Amino acid sequence: MTNQLKPVWILAAKDLADARRTKILLVLSGFLTLAGLVSLAVAAAAQKADYLTYIEARDLLVSLGKPIADLVEPMFFPLKLLRGFIEHIEIIGGIIGIVLGYRAAAVERGNATLQLVLTRPLSDAQFILGKLLGNGIVIAAGLSATFLIASLALYAIGGIGLGFDSYGRLGITLMAATLYVGIFFMLGLLFALTFRKLPSALLAAFAVWLALVLVAPQIGDTLDPDNQVAGGIFRTLNIAKPQEIEILKTFATYETVRDGIEQASPAKHFERLSFAILGIKDTYLGMPIAQIMQERIHDLWWLIGVFTALAGILLLRPLNPTRLIKEN
Numbered sequence: 001m002t003n004q005l006k007p008v009w010i011l012a013a014k015d016l017a018d019a020r021r022t023k024i025l026l027v028l029s030g031f032l033t034l035a036g037l038v039s040l041a042v043a044a045a046a047q048k049a050d051y052l053t054y055i056e057a058r059d060l061l062v063s064l065g066k067p068i069a070d071l072v073e074p075m076f077f078p079l080k081l082l083r084g085f086i087e088h089i090e091i092i093g094g095i096i097g098i099v100l101g102y103r104a105a106a107v108e109r110g111n112a113t114l115q116l117v118l119t120r121p122l123s124d125a126q127f128i129l130g131k132l133l134g135n136g137i138v139i140a141a142g143l144s145a146t147f148l149i150a151s152l153a154l155y156a157i158g159g160i161g162l163g164f165d166s167y168g169r170l171g172i173t174l175m176a177a178t179l180y181v182g183i184f185f186m187l188g189l190l191f192a193l194t195f196r197k198l199p200s201a202l203l204a205a206f207a208v209w210l211a212l213v214l215v216a217p218q219i220g221d222t223l224d225p226d227n228q229v230a231g232g233i234f235r236t237l238n239i240a241k242p243q244e245i246e247i248l249k250t251f252a253t254y255e256t257v258r259d260g261i262e263q264a265s266p267a268k269h270f271e272r273l274s275f276a277i278l279g280i281k282d283t284y285l286g287m288p289i290a291q292i293m294q295e296r297i298h299d300l301w302w303l304i305g306v307f308t309a310l311a312g313i314l315l316l317r318p319l320n321p322t323r324l325i326k327e328n
Helices: 002-021 023-063 078-110 124-158 164-192 197-221 243-249 252-263 266-277 289-316 320-326
Strands: none
Touching: 002 078, 002 124, 002 243, 023 078, 023 124, 078 124, 078 164, 078 197, 078 266, 124 164, 124 289, 164 266, 164 289, 197 252, 197 266, 243 320, 252 266
């Protein structure tokens, strides 16, 4: 077993070294961190403005001798400030995954080392495992650093410290983010090892990213009538839950198609799980982690399922290095 894993670790170490030398990955990761910090600063500023508005209203009532018992002090939930941060991971994280996957294959094909590597006593599965392991470490480490910076920024920008429960929620979100970015990594790797021409592989990978991350969620949101009115159309019309269910039965086919389009997006599953765990979605605000996971576990299983399926395809499909090198 040790002899079988040794070449896997060697390939993983090689990819780790290559990743450190690839400046575009540092640029993308830095851009993700910067975009997340900007969105966090904007959210913190908005929260501070709400608090100052409350202070002004309270002081005005006090100066007028009015009771302030009915004036509800706003409650602040620091993890809700990470909404923009999560949305940036959905978009930029997918791009980082594709770039990593494309690079993992392109560096071998471009340097004509793929055929040479596979002439060694190394199976196709070991080659793929090395790529998955090395780049998996890169993805997990990069996202961990980004989440750590975000948690420190919550304190630096908003003066808000996080407790054990909050770090637990961040840990679950980090795990989901790693699976999410890993899905796009494997898509980029799979296409780069399948297409005869590398530019075609990159274009195809970004076409899939566009469809899954931007188009499908937008179609699902746009076709959902409840999203077209602030607070939801059913709440606005004061329609009770039983009546809402009966109304939706009338549009069962429509809702099935709409929800199917939305469910096809890994970005939507990552968003739903993260928004619930972090309390960004008000429905789950203050709810224990165990209860949230019970309700949203299907989103996590969906991400795990797609991740596992892509890994299985990569590990089981035979490589054809001669064709890939000739057609590069």
